[in-house]
Amino acid sequence: MRKSDAPRTGARTVPVPLLVPALVGLAFLLLPLIALLVRAPWSGLPDQLTSPEVWQALRLSLLCATSATLLSLVVGVPLAWLLARTEFPGRGFVRALVTLPLVLPPVVGGVALLLAFGRNGVVGQWLDAWFGITLPFTTTGVILAETFVAMPFLVISVEGTLRAADPRFEEAATTLGASRFTAFRRVTLPLIAPGIAAGAVLAWARALGEFGATITFAGNFPGRTQTMPLAVYLALQNDPAAAIALSLVLLAVSIAVLAGLRDRWMRAT
């Protein structure tokens, strides 16, 4: 009697050793955000939100984060495929290198970008001399900085999905005469689409909140390189209330976009 009952109730109730840490984790993640809401200067909020600088920064943030995500997709998905589906010497090392921007403090990433793509950088001096392109202090610079920091999230996510996906579908396609690229395009891509979507959302979110690499590589100029996180940081210097208001805007927009994307992508699968 008890024996037959046990699995049914066990399947329905959540085990306490899982429930308690889960709730603690949730509370830990949410409390700072709730504190932000509690201490928000609600009365001054309309003034903050109607200032053109805020919209300028928000527009730039969305533009740059989206561009950085697209750029990450274009080069990140093939890179993930290379890491998951091909054998070459030092692959494990390359994989570790790809994730390096995750552990690098973003400011260091910004300095590294300057040393590489700056006006006087290893590659940047030739860009300047041959094409007259300088990247620091430009919107393109912001996109590059965000891509540098956000792309590893996409690569890791897509590579994980590729490893979990059954390679036999691709093999079947190639035995039936498809080229490896066709097999990738027609079989692999649809198969790993949810993984790509998840990776892209992660990368977009990371790019939207990017601060250190952006301010170091692209500087801070309203309308050109001042994204929301930079505006928040500088507002924090002498007007914490404004900083909180700006954070709320960024928070609301990211929640709206992430929730929207998630619903869509959950329905698709």
Add this chain to the structure above:
Amino acid sequence: MTRSVCRTRRIRRSLRASGAGAAVLLALSACSSSTGSQVGSDSAGSAEVSGQVTVFAAASLKESFTTLGETFEKQHPGTVVTFNFGGSDALAAGITSGAPADVFASASPKTMATVTDAGATAGEPSTFVRNQLEIATLPGNPEGISTLKDLIASGLKVVLCDKAVPCGAAAQKALEAGGVELTPASYEQDVKAALTKVELKEADAAVVYRTDVKAAGDKVTGVDFPEAAEAVNDYPIAVLEDAPNAGAAKAFVELVKSGDGQRVLTDAGFSTP
């Protein structure tokens, strides 16, 4: 007497343990350091200054305060000076929200005022140095910049500090005094970031403090300009109300204001108040 006893006993014990020459050295140093601290505590019996002193100081004070911290630790054996260097505003925000600090040295009276207004300082803050702006140019000043007006030349990349931070506010004041309308490539988040852009040759010039130019050595060349006199920055220092180590905090402030302290600070490019 006690010293030799200690030495021989330690040696015998460690020789028994390992018999290695390195262990003898180790034992000797352990022994001498223990007697050393004994002597230190004897002589410092007059002053009650000991323990850890936490100093929150503006980023521009990094070099000189680090030197002064070492001097302080030497003058008062048994003390450890811990610094938290950063933007004055961020430090002030930390202090008013309860960060455990003993001393606050700010790069602007306005920032210090936010701490004083919150009742977080013990007594009135006092100005201990002044800092003046300078134009930092690439080494040797290849663009031949000699005045603020030269900065608006086309094709020249200039970075300023953001108006929200003290060096940016000062630069703005100087630019206004000179009637110069300058659109920089970037408003940097603090003075070190602005200087770094010139050090890395990403910008041709930056308006920073004289002390920062000095600290950068030959990586930049400093250019004085008359409008800088309109935007001299006073640096106030104060012992904090909730200082965990008020005695040592007071002694540190005294050192900063002493002849020795002022010498270190003027060597770093500050001027005396």
